Amino acid sequence: MAFSLHFQQLFHSPTTFPSQPKPPTTLLTPLKLPPTPSLPLLAIAQNASLSNIDSTEKVVLPLQLKREMMPKHVAVIMDGNRRWAKMRGFPVALGYEAGIRAVRKLIELCGNWGIGVLTLFAFSSDNWLRPKVEVDLLMGLFERVLKDELEKFARAGIRISIIGDTSMLPKSLQELIDKAVKTTKENSQLHVVVAVNYSGQYDVVQACQTIAQKVKDGIIEPGDISSFLVEQELQTNCTDFPCPDLLIRTSGELRLSNFLLWQLAYAELFFSHSHWPDFGEAEFLEALCSFQQRQRRYGRQGS
Numbered sequence: 001m002a003f004s005l006h007f008q009q010l011f012h013s014p015t016t017f018p019s020q021p022k023p024p025t026t027l028l029t030p031l032k033l034p035p036t037p038s039l040p041l042l043a044i045a046q047n048a049s050l051s052n053i054d055s056t057e058k059v060v061l062p063l064q065l066k067r068e069m070m071p072k073h074v075a076v077i078m079d080g081n082r083r084w085a086k087m088r089g090f091p092v093a094l095g096y097e098a099g100i101r102a103v104r105k106l107i108e109l110c111g112n113w114g115i116g117v118l119t120l121f122a123f124s125s126d127n128w129l130r131p132k133v134e135v136d137l138l139m140g141l142f143e144r145v146l147k148d149e150l151e152k153f154a155r156a157g158i159r160i161s162i163i164g165d166t167s168m169l170p171k172s173l174q175e176l177i178d179k180a181v182k183t184t185k186e187n188s189q190l191h192v193v194v195a196v197n198y199s200g201q202y203d204v205v206q207a208c209q210t211i212a213q214k215v216k217d218g219i220i221e222p223g224d225i226s227s228f229l230v231e232q233e234l235q236t237n238c239t240d241f242p243c244p245d246l247l248i249r250t251s252g253e254l255r256l257s258n259f260l261l262w263q264l265a266y267a268e269l270f271f272s273h274s275h276w277p278d279f280g281e282a283e284f285l286e287a288l289c290s291f292q293q294r295q296r297r298y299g300r301q302g303s
C-alpha cells in the first residue's frame with residue numbers, strides 16, 4: 001500500500017466544530033496563494049523515493065513543490081488556538097481541540113510529502129504560568145492524543161520523541177510518553193518530535209552542563225568543544241536531522257519564544273497569518289513554496 005494512503009486513512013479525523021462564519025479580521029485573512037488545484041488533481045507520483053522513506057513507497061507531491069528541495073526537518077510554533085476560539089465565542093478547550101485536528105492534518109501531509117522530521121512546540125516551560133485549569137486541560141489533551149492515537153502512529157511508521165523536561169509532567173502522562181517513545185522507536189517513515197515543557201535556553205544550558213562534566217572528568221579538553229559537540233548534547237540529537245530547515249509560526253506573531261534557539265540558526269522562517277487551527281494543506285503548501293524560493297547561503301556569498 002502506498003505511503004500516502006496509509007496516512008490518509010489513518011489520520012482521517014471525523015472531528016467537526018460548530019459552524020459559524022469567520023469573524024472579519026485581518027488576522028484571519030488568508031495570504032495570497034499561487035493557484036492551487038486540489039491535491040488529487042495535481043498530484044503526481046514522483047517515482048524516486050527520499051532516503052528516509054522505504055524504497056517501495058512513493059512520495060506524492062503537489063506540482064508546485066520540487067522533491068529535491070523539500071525540507072528534511074520542519075518545526076512549528078502552533079500559535080493562536082485560544083484566539084481562534086475566542087474570536088468565535090467558543091471555549092478555549094475547543095480551540096485546542098481544533099489545534100489537535102490541525103496537528104493530525106500536518107502529520108498526514110508530512111508523511112505524504114516525504115518530510116523526515118516534524119517538531120511541534122506543544123508546551124513551553126513558560127506555559128506553566130497560565131491558569132491551572134488551562135494547564136490541566138492541555139495535559140489532559142496530550143494524554144488523550146497519546147492514548148487514542150498511539151496505535152495509529154505506530155502502524156503508520158511514525159516515530160515519536162519528546163524534547164523538554166518531562167519530569168514535571170503528571171505521572172500518568174510520563175508513563176504514556178515512555179510507552180509511545182518505546183513502542184515507536186524503530187519506526188522510520190516520519191519522526192514526530194514533540195516539545196513539552198521545553199525551553200531552548202535550557203536545552204543549551206543542559207548541553208553546557210554535560211560538556212562541562214566531561215571536561216571535569218578528563219574525557220575531553222576545553223579546546224575540544226565545538227559546535228558539533230554542542231549539537232550532539234542538545235535534546236534534538238534524538239533525530240537524524242537535528243536542525244530544522246524551516247520554522248513555521250502561525251497567528252502573525254514574529255518571535256521565536258525560546259524554541260530551538262541553537263537549532264534554528266540557519267533555518268528559513270515562515271510566519272503565517274492563520275491561527276493554528278486554520279493551518280491546513282493550503283497554508284502548509286504556501287510555507288513550502290516560500291521555502292523553496294529561498295536562496296540558502298549559510299553565510300556564504302550569494303550568486
Ligand SMILES: CC(C)=CCC/C(C)=C/CC/C(C)=C/COP(=O)(O)OP(=O)(O)O
Nearest residue numbers: 078079080081082083099100120122142145
Ligand atoms: C499532542 C499535541 C502535539 C497537541 C498539540 C495541542 C496544541 C495545539 C498545543 C498548542 C499549545 C500552545 C501553548 C500554543 C500557544 O498559544 P495558544 O494557542 O495558547 O493561544 P493564543 O496564542 O491565541 O493565546
